[in-house]
Amino acid sequence: xxxxxxxxxxxxxxxxxxxxxxxxxxxxxxxxxxxxxxxxxxxxxxxxxxxxxxxxxxxxxxxxxxxxxx
Numbered sequence: 001x002x003x004x005x006x007x008x009x010x011x012x013x014x015x016x017x018x019x020x021x022x023x024x025x026x027x028x029x030x031x032x033x034x035x036x037x038x039x040x041x042x043x044x045x046x047x048x049x050x051x052x053x054x055x056x057x058x059x060x061x062x063x064x065x066x067x068x069x070x
Contacts, residue, residue: 003047004036010054024053 001009011021018036022029026049034040035050042050051057 003042004038007050007054008036010056014054016054021050021053025049
């Protein structure tokens with residue numbers, strides 16, 4: 001799952017609409033739509049603001065072995 005999809009899922013869980021997320025993050029609704037659709041790229045600042053607004057955290061962990069490693 002990519003970050004935009006995770007944000008959309010969390011927004012649905014919380015009943016948050018794009019204009020609300022825009023207000024909470026300080027971005028325009030148009031920019032949020034662009035981020036969610038992949039037209040604009042997420043960066044550290046946009047990720048952090050979205051996580052704070054939606055009460056999300058990011059977890060970094062190693063990939064599961066696929067059995068194709070040399």
